[in-house]
Amino acid sequence: MKKILYFLFALTLISCKNEKKENSKLQVVTTTTMITDLVKHIGGNTIEVQGLMGAGVDPHLYKASEGDVTKLYNADIIFYNGLHLEGKLVEVFEKMESSSKLQVALAESLDKGGLIGSEYFASNYDPHVWFNIQYFKKFANQVTEVLSSEDEKNASLYKSNNEAFQKELDVLEEKIIAKIETLPEEKRILVTAHDAFNYFGKTYGFEVVGLQGLSTATEAGVKDVQRLSQFIIDNKVKAIFVESSVPKRTIEALQAAVLSKGHEVTIGGSLFSDALGDTGTIEGTYIGMFTHNVNTIVDALQ
Template sequence: MTLSRRALAALALIVCLPAGWAAAQDRLDIVATTGMIADAAREIGGDLVDVRSLMGPGVDPHAYRQTRTDITAMVRADLVLWNGLYLEAQMEEFLLDLGQDRPVVAVAEAVPENLLIGSEDYEGRFDPHLWMNPNLWARVVLNIRDAMAEVSPEHAAAFSANAEAYVSELNDLARYTTEVLSSVPVESRVLLSAHDAFNYFGNAYGYDVIGIQGISTESEAGLQRIGELVDLLVARDIGAVFVETSVSDRNVRALIEGAAAAGHEVVIGGELYSDAMGEPGTYEGTYIGMIDSNATTIAAALGGEAPARGMQDLLN
């Protein structure tokens, strides 16, 4: 759905958007596209913010289109936070248009280009899945902090203190994931999943990452691609592949069947959170829980040593 600036202005009048932005409200009203961004905004804002995530568990941001309810929420919001880097491909035109009139920030696009991975699907663009590396995501968290402080400068000190505490937790997460993933034998460090969401993960932890589909879930895997990957599974003696919560498992199961036909047994090593977190109110429904779960699942499936409950076991 695409709206012109004139239509956006009309909608703003319909919902009676105040001219005072955050100053007219006690709590900063934030709309975030993804759960990962929303989770960071809540950690930074605490009781000073109300945060709504447009995309919940199992939702694919590559294909998501804004609804009328989403449009109303974003027009009413004091601040709209989106990932950028073409993650929200179907929403990009709308978000850029909306940003001409109000605070709309693509929080991943301020990360230096030398830290980004190029996209094989889209020439001149970058892989948007920065959250797969906690150290890179910490940079995005600071961009979220700065965007919030820009809109609500009277709360900048509180946002800064909360962000510092949260980044410290992300540093703990990075240490845990590095330790548990390094327990996997070097020859077994191959992560094969539904689509290329894990390239930053591979760079951070020294894993070969293979997606059946490309960076965007909109790309399709043909029979030739499946056949090539079956040959790879056999040649490298890979015994486990992974499904994702926000992507159909159809291609993964086709790959397993193809390997079986070639006389090679492959199992599903577990379910990974790629483009969306777990259910609200659960540990996996937080960014830290999402990445902890992924690292623990991958390590256990590929022959490493991992606590049954991941990092939670080390904290209890």
Template sequence: MLQKKGLIIAPLLLFFLLVAGCTQSQQGTPSQDQSDSNNKLNIVTTTTMITDLVRVVGGDVVEVQGLMGAGIDPHLYKASAGDVNRMRQADLIIYNGLHLEGKMADIFEEFEGTQVITVAITDAVDESILLPAEDEGNLYDPHIWFDVELWQKAAIYVRDALIEADEKNRAIYEANTEEYLQELEKLHAYVKEQVANIPKDQRVLVTAHDAFGYFGRAYDFEVLGLQGISTTTEAGIADMQALADLIAERKIPAIYIETSVPPRSIEALQKAVQAKGFYVAIGGELFSDAMGDSGTPEGTYLGMVRHNVDTIVEGLSK
């Protein structure tokens, strides 16, 4: 009797399991539209400037995860285990290069030759155009984004990298880039127009570290940094005193703090200049190695550059 009952229950149980399985399968399987919307190019970026650039060029067809946020110094940034895991799962890793992310260089090398594509945007710039990093041996200055025309080259380079990885969305990447290049052209013209308001002999930009070399070359500034190209170097007492002498002698009206570098070195420089009988103002904060908070004008490359040039012009025009 028990055997016969079991024979009856087993087929019924199998039937309900099959029905339940089919229902669950139908509910759990995304529609074709959902699959397409989730099938985005997965990109991991390092600095905030690169994250912004890739989002502009990629638009809605890419998923971008930026590792560094506002106020983060890429020279000192160490990748966490979570960062490395995100990079392993990415289709592309887009970083600055030229040792800007100095503590991550070994990680990028490990991904070379794997299915994860690594892209250094400084490869967009011909070596003959790069500025040497005088305090860093045979290396080059990585801060190319301060020359808007060089950032245009970076935009084109990112566009080409995205097309190579995702040909089906070529038209989107090309259209987004073309529109952005026009915005960058307007920005370049704006910077030149504003800088013209500063007398040429007053175009001396003093900051915490030597990040504005490309800005100086592009827009006719003398640029002086307490620290070298990398924030890992420290300014010595002799460097501080020499720069204080120069500021007092030339009566430079303002010096600048950087948002990603502690202000103590610039504040100490201000006191050193005052000790020589000249008052130099702190002209404000400049965004150097990181942009502003997300959701603010300075949280975009366009807004960051405008903020910087407006702040520089206001301080040095006095």
């Protein structure tokens, strides 16, 4: 697979070398839907943005297609999460390092002292940092700096767009904190398909337990299901949650295990973890996704 991917990359370089058309707009490629939404907020109509991943796509398992290689080659800037979230794309990015392509791994610039350790990723850190809104604000600042540096004539526009987005994120955080405060502290236990919400839990006061590990590349075993089912019973957890980018069967198996022990737990709804909702929906934006998640969690656990 490696050889095929590298061949496609080399072939694209040759075939597209003289075909790239001049365009006054910066050509930007992004990986996850969260980053795509962010870059569009900052760049507006001044840039062209192509996101590799769509709604419901798991970035842990995503592999580059031939079309992706073409998009990456034609880009002026590539924004991605980093911290090994896009594990299957790492080799492609490394192969492109010898080119003049500007690649920006947004999470790599965060202070490692505040990150959560993880043995599931080569970076040794949990990469789901967007669930801390303050980290996402830093992402926005970094995107603004990069776009302004590469397109100085529109720097004031990028700055203005970022200032507006920062205010929206501040309002978002105020609203979700107010919503969370309606939930008694003893009920703030979040059980999901995998540990994508550890930054959310650390920042907003939830104990987070995932059936799978931090990466969806690993499957939950029978012992994991039995262990977590007993935890749910012991802590009187009212609801557990499925995720849009993880198969529902894992949480259904957990629910069945709890029921087999004479206890009841409901599936409180679907959360957006590694991807936003469909384009054109409220949940298809970072702010809409975060609002949906918090409302779903708090309402189900009340």
